[in-house]
Amino acid sequence: MNNEEAKFILRAYRPGGEDAQDDAFAEALAQVRRDPELARWFAQESALDAAIHAQLATVPVPRDLKAAILAGRKVVTPPPWWRRPVSRAASVAAVFATLACIGFVGLREPREAAADFKRFNSDLTDYVGARYGLLFSPKLATANMGYLGGLGSGLHYRSASIEDIRHWLAENSGHGDCVFPARLKDHPSMGCGMLDWRGRRVSLVCFQVGPSLPKDKVYLVVINSTDLPDPPTNAKMRFKEHGEWASATWRSGEFVYLLMGHGDREALGKYF
Amino acid sequence: MHDLDFEQVVSAYYEPLYRFALSLSRSEADAGDLTQQTFYIWASKGGQLRDSSKVKTWLFTTLHREFLGSVRRQGRFVHHELGSVEGELPVVEPDAVRRLESAELMSVLMQVEEPYLAPLVLFYLGGHSYQEIAKILDVPPGTVMSRLARGKDRLRVRLTDHFEETEHKIVPLPKQRAG
Numbered sequence: 001m002n003n004e005e006a007k008f009i010l011r012a013y014r015p016g017g018e019d020a021q022d023d024a025f026a027e028a029l030a031q032v033r034r035d036p037e038l039a040r041w042f043a044q045e046s047a048l049d050a051a052i053h054a055q056l057a058t059v060p061v062p063r064d065l066k067a068a069i070l071a072g073r074k075v076v077t078p079p080p081w082w083r084r085p086v087s088r089a090a091s092v093a094a095v096f097a098t099l100a101c102i103g104f105v106g107l108r109e110p111r112e113a114a115a116d117f118k119r120f121n122s123d124l125t126d127y128v129g130a131r132y133g134l135l136f137s138p139k140l141a142t143a144n145m146g147y148l149g150g151l152g153s154g155l156h157y158r159s160a161s162i163e164d165i166r167h168w169l170a171e172n173s174g175h176g177d178c179v180f181p182a183r184l185k186d187h188p189s190m191g192c193g194m195l196d197w198r199g200r201r202v203s204l205v206c207f208q209v210g211p212s213l214p215k216d217k218v219y220l221v222v223i224n225s226t227d228l229p230d231p232p233t234n235a236k237m238r239f240k241e242h243g244e245w246a247s248a249t250w251r252s253g254e255f256v257y258l259l260m261g262h263g264d265r266e267a268l269g270k271y272f
Numbered sequence: 273m274h275d276l277d278f279e280q281v282v283s284a285y286y287e288p289l290y291r292f293a294l295s296l297s298r299s300e301a302d303a304g305d306l307t308q309q310t311f312y313i314w315a316s317k318g319g320q321l322r323d324s325s326k327v328k329t330w331l332f333t334t335l336h337r338e339f340l341g342s343v344r345r346q347g348r349f350v351h352h353e354l355g356s357v358e359g360e361l362p363v364v365e366p367d368a369v370r371r372l373e374s375a376e377l378m379s380v381l382m383q384v385e386e387p388y389l390a391p392l393v394l395f396y397l398g399g400h401s402y403q404e405i406a407k408i409l410d411v412p413p414g415t416v417m418s419r420l421a422r423g424k425d426r427l428r429v430r431l432t433d434h435f436e437e438t439e440h441k442i443v444p445l446p447k448q449r450a451g
Binding site for chain 2 (some may be wrong): 001007008009010011014016018019024036044047049050053054055056057058059060061062065068069070089129184196
């Protein structure tokens with residue numbers, strides 16, 4: 001191995017020495033010990049790497065990013081127990097437990113009591129608010145939350161055409177046949193996505209209702225009414241105001257809807 | 273373990289993940305979204321991971337895939353294959369790097385072109401080995417070594433350019449006449 005080959009390999013060597021035991025570096029490190037010129041180069045290279053590593057480790061991270069990530073956790077639940085990987089012993093134990101209990105509890109997994117309309121409302125408003133830039137929560141609403149306004153990878157599909165959105169939702173087990181508020185359809189859609197809320201599929205569609213982003217975005221969330229134990233019983237709109245934003249919920253046919261946007265109830269009401 | 277440790281996993285990795293996302297997307301907004309999306313996927317699927325020592329690689333791999341997916345959807349993925357850096361490489365002193373603001377250094381780093389940028393960022397920011405980088409980026413280990421070597425050359429050139437530009441911006445004040 002000549003010095004040029006050794007340098008090529010050693011440029012992948014981490015400055016903290018974590019790779020000292022990696023065989024791929026053994027020969028090059030041996031060359032360093034033999035050749036003072038190479039040793040000098042390696043010392044300079046490692047010092048520069050260490051300086052760059054240390055400086056980059058202090059690049060500021062948005063103060064509330066962690067809070068936003070933890071808020072997003074609410075929308076995701078672990079897979080049901082029958083889909084989780086289990087050990088052989090646990091499987092056997094589960095079979096015996098099931099047989100023992102079968103006469104008492106029946107075969108059907110009871111619906112999770114907490115996943116009701118109220119929970120749907122609060123979880124989804126928290127999640128969409130934190131993730132998509134509707135800054136409503138006092139805990140999250142700080143000047144440093146501007147980064148949430150960007151859509152980035154947040155939506156699974158982007159299109160300004162509502163027909164494209166419907167098509168994508170239909171193809172992805174979403175709510176492609178939902179009924180959009182009449183005047184919301186006058187605005188271009190920005191995209192859509194699918195969420196997993198406590199094991200239920202939820203569709204999310206984003207509309208751009210003005211020139212100022214992220215403020216001029218409105219989000220529509222749709223869930224099957226059968227996925228809620230207590231869906232609203234009629235089409236009556238329920239508005240809620242939270243400082244600078246508002247939400248509206250209603251039921252139409254087999255779906256329950258949640259609309260969120262900046263402004264008060266009047267601002268939101270103009271989309272119906 | 274997965275349920276109990278979600279917050280712990282977030283605490284341990286959200287900062288390096290965000291910095292990795294920032295270097296890839298070059299946008300704070302997109303970096304925040306990518307980081308959140310990664311933990312969203314972790315919350316959904318991370319429980320399938322049995323080996324806790326692989327959490328870090330899993331998260332970085334997922335974030336990188338999400339990034340590639342998002343740029344493909346937006347149709348803005350441009351792959352530049354550039355020639356090697358010509359001429360003798362400039363010397364960059366570690367002290368000069370230490371005098372830079374971290375955000376300034378990050379902006380210089382982000383000037384390095386793909387496919388050299390991602391391996392460099394994982395090396396410097398994530399502290400990953402070349403083998404881990406190979407898994408995250410789904411390329412052979414030899415390719416990672418090659419990209420690290422070339423990427424470091426490019427970073428050195430960018431840093432030197434940056435130092436020269438900064439130097440030229442500092443204009444000494446005219447000397448005051450005595451008396």
